[in-house]
Amino acid sequence: MRQYQLHSRPGEGLDLLLKDVDEPTPLPNEVVIRVRATSLNYRDLLMRSGQSASSAKPGGTVPLSDGAGEVISVGEDVSRVAVGDRVAGCFFSHWIDGRFNMRYHDTALGGSAQGMLSEQVVLPEVGVVKLPDYLSFAEAACFPCAGLTAWYALVERGELTAGDKVLMLGTGGVSIFALKLAKAMGAEAWITSSSDSKLGRARVIGADHTINYKTSPEWEKLVWEQTSQNGVDHVVEVGGAGTLGTSMAAVGAGGHIALIGVLTGFNPPDTTLFPLVARNVRLNGIYVGHRSAFERLLAAAETHQLCPEIDKTFAFEDAAAAYDYLASGGHFGKVVVDVG
Numbered sequence: 001m002r003q004y005q006l007h008s009r010p011g012e013g014l015d016l017l018l019k020d021v022d023e024p025t026p027l028p029n030e031v032v033i034r035v036r037a038t039s040l041n042y043r044d045l046l047m048r049s050g051q052s053a054s055s056a057k058p059g060g061t062v063p064l065s066d067g068a069g070e071v072i073s074v075g076e077d078v079s080r081v082a083v084g085d086r087v088a089g090c091f092f093s094h095w096i097d098g099r100f101n102m103r104y105h106d107t108a109l110g111g112s113a114q115g116m117l118s119e120q121v122v123l124p125e126v127g128v129v130k131l132p133d134y135l136s137f138a139e140a141a142c143f144p145c146a147g148l149t150a151w152y153a154l155v156e157r158g159e160l161t162a163g164d165k166v167l168m169l170g171t172g173g174v175s176i177f178a179l180k181l182a183k184a185m186g187a188e189a190w191i192t193s194s195s196d197s198k199l200g201r202a203r204v205i206g207a208d209h210t211i212n213y214k215t216s217p218e219w220e221k222l223v224w225e226q227t228s229q230n231g232v233d234h235v236v237e238v239g240g241a242g243t244l245g246t247s248m249a250a251v252g253a254g255g256h257i258a259l260i261g262v263l264t265g266f267n268p269p270d271t272t273l274f275p276l277v278a279r280n281v282r283l284n285g286i287y288v289g290h291r292s293a294f295e296r297l298l299a300a301a302e303t304h305q306l307c308p309e310i311d312k313t314f315a316f317e318d319a320a321a322a323y324d325y326l327a328s329g330g331h332f333g334k335v336v337v338d339v340g
């Protein structure tokens with residue numbers, strides 16, 4: 001069977017190589033999945049660039065955290081799923097519920113653990129969830145990282161309720177998922193983008209207020225005006241150090257910032273954090289989420305028949321082009337690789 005692997009090379013970045021490898025066989029508590037679709041996240045660009053130590057294993061790392069497919073064989077002790085079940089892998093195979101533990105980092109797919117960009121994968125049975133019938137494999141493959149991160153940030157940790165005001169930054173995978181979830185749950189949604197045409201697309205899928213952060217660099221003032229000087233209740237903060245100051249200026253008293261992303265890099269913020277104190281704001285560090293949250297997300301998504309926004313789908317043979325497309329920033333929502 002065919003499988004992509006990231007391999008170290010001299011100089012910057014890693015090589016994405018397509019290899020022929022043996023089909024996996026499950027240990028007693030493992031399942032083998034015939035992967036039908038995968039999706040890319042910004043993290044996968046960081047992995048390919050070699051910025052993560054975990055992406056350069058000797059012998060190669062199978063990339064991508066996100067994939068969906070059907071179970072084709074199970075180990076003798078497996079009881080949670082059966083052959084033929086439609087499933088997705090969990091980002092952290094062993095984070096089942098409760099608080100995060102640093103040892104879960106060792107089970108992050110497409111990083112410390114082997115990922116989903118492969119015709120078949122073997123996963124521990126505890127690290128998969130069953131899929132509702134209404135989702136295609138391509139749609140389901142958008143949930144494990146972007147979908148769960150948005151849900152865990154807004155609903156599980158953020159305690160979003162109907163009528164809340166929610167601000168999303170940019171129109172990438174996490175933000176567009178958060179927009180769809182926020183609207184499904186009765187929130188009022190703000191979203192920013194560098195592109196007016198993407199803002200138009202955001203309005204079509206429910207955004208109530210749209211702001212171009214390039215042409216309106218002081219966009220927090222617009223948010224402030226549009227919220228009658230109250231600010232928003234939640235910010236889906238995917239920018240990191242370079243946008244945190246603006247996000248703090250846009251959030252209202254008693255509000256919540258979900259600190260998720262590093263789109264502006266890994267440097268420390270060059271802004272005072274005092275607004276967090278002065279406004280009694282909650283700042284939650286978010287790292288995807290656990291399996292129980294994933295199952296609740298899928299149940300809520302089924303109720304609302306919520307489908308992710310897939311911008312473009314690439315064939316398995318063109319996976320490298322999918323990376324390049326994501327890196328170009330031209331996408332709106334998710335980029336998918338159809339594994340066949």
Ligand SMILES: NC(=O)c1ccc[n+]([C@@H]2O[C@H](COP(=O)([O-])OP(=O)(O)OC[C@H]3O[C@@H](n4cnc5c(N)ncnc54)[C@H](OP(=O)(O)O)[C@@H]3O)[C@@H](O)[C@H]2O)c1
Pocket residue numbers: 040041042043145146149169170171172173174175192193194195198213238239242243259260261262263264286287288289326329330331333
């Ligand atoms: N902590 C976690 O659990 C977790 C999970 C998932 C993702 N993340 C992180 O969250 C971030 C987003 O991930 P993703 O997969 O959704 O990325 P993505 O799909 O690649 O989204 C990229 C988009 O973000 C927008 N953007 C870029 N720079 C921006 C800025 N300075 N201000 C506002 N928007 C900006 C752009 O949207 P426009 O083209 O509309 O301008 C760009 O197209 C990444 O840093 C990723 O590592 C973290």
